[in-house]
Amino acid sequence: MQTVAAQLIIGYAPPHMVAADDRRRAAQLRRIFGDDTHPEPSIIIGASDDRGMMLGGAVVEPFVSDELISKEPDAARQFATTHRILAALFVLPEARGSGIGRELLSEAAYWALPHGGRYLDGFVDDRNNSADFYRRSGATVVGHNTGLPARRPTNSELSHYPGIDGTWFYVDAWRMHQGKINCARCRDVFEFVDEDGGYLLCPNCGTPEAK
Ligand SMILES: CC(C)(COP(=O)(O)OP(=O)(O)OC[C@H]1O[C@@H](n2cnc3c(N)ncnc32)[C@H](O)[C@@H]1OP(=O)(O)O)[C@@H](O)C(=O)NCCC(=O)NCCS
Structure with a gap:
């Protein structure tokens, strides 16, 4: 599975690196929230067939930034509460084209909601050319190499990182999962x-x- 995932996911990291990343994020969340309840360091969502064979997956993480924690702890807390990052989303090639990706995106947005979450933010690397998938699956897709707009309650734009080519998008999970x-x-x-x-x-x- 690791070999397949490495071929399918741009920016794929092996399990030991993912675990180290999770520990780092858990420490950041402790710095932000102390003993208060807070979002999980990561949530993994899987899609499988009737026999339990994996068909795809998605990873949702809270928005945390060391710089923000040091300089603006209140803003860091607001971002970590309200924004989640779609860190990965993939469907195995043989399972594509039947709505699984859209369903995974919707589930990922749903799992962004606990602990005060509202937005699921993400970035599509232009090499896989799938911004249209997000557009057609209910996300708001912004312009090429353009950061994300200010949205309440954080009301701060998120800048595009220089040096990477691609397209940012977001899902308003309140809107998508109203009701x-x-x-x-x-x-x-x-x-x-x-x-x-x-x-x-x-x-x-x-x-x-x-x-
Ligand atoms: C992108 C990906 C997740 C789509 O999964 P999928 O299960 O085939 O997508 P769905 O069947 O749910 O498609 C949902 C909609 O998006 C469209 N779509 C799917 N893949 C697309 C693509 N690569 N480009 C443009 N549109 C696409 C579908 O036509 C469908 O639209 P419609 O219902 O209006 O006709 C899958 O192709 C994949 O894993 N790609 C490699 C990894 C990747 O690119 N991940 C996303 C970026 S991190």
Whole structure:
């Protein structure tokens, strides 16, 4: 599987490097959140057939940055709470073209929601030319080598890193998974109000989420 994954995933890292990366991110999350509950260092989502054979997968990670933690700890906490990164998404070649990639993206966005998450941000390297896949699967795709726009509640743009060629995209998981998010106060299902950047409103107790 490792050989196949290395061929399919641009930027593939073997398990020992992934584990080291996870430990580093767990330490960053402890610096940001201390003992408070916080997002997992990574979430792996798998797609399999009826016999349990793996067909594809996705990896979701919280947005953490050492620089932000040192310089602006409050912003680091807000970003780590609200933004997740789609670190990988792949479907085995023989399983492509039947909606598995779209389903994985949707699941990845769903798993961005716990602990206050809203956005799933990602980057497509131009070598695999699959920005259209994201566009057709419900993501907002921005221009080539253009960073991500400011979105509430962080309200800060995310710059493009110089030196890599590609396209950024994001999924607003509140929008994509509206009807599945519950009000923390009364547990009724939030409504997604599509104005002023989009926000959640509880129809029962009127509580807005991060307005
Ligand atoms: C990109 C990838 C995940 C797509 O998976 P998939 O299961 O074939 O995609 P789906 O069948 O769910 O396709 C969803 C939509 O995207 C379109 N699409 C899929 N792959 C596409 C591509 N490479 N270019 C343009 N459009 C694509 C499909 O036509 C479909 O659109 P439609 O329903 O409007 O016709 C898969 O090709 C892959 O693993 N590629 C290699 C790794 C990679 O590029 N990962 C993404 C970047 S990190």
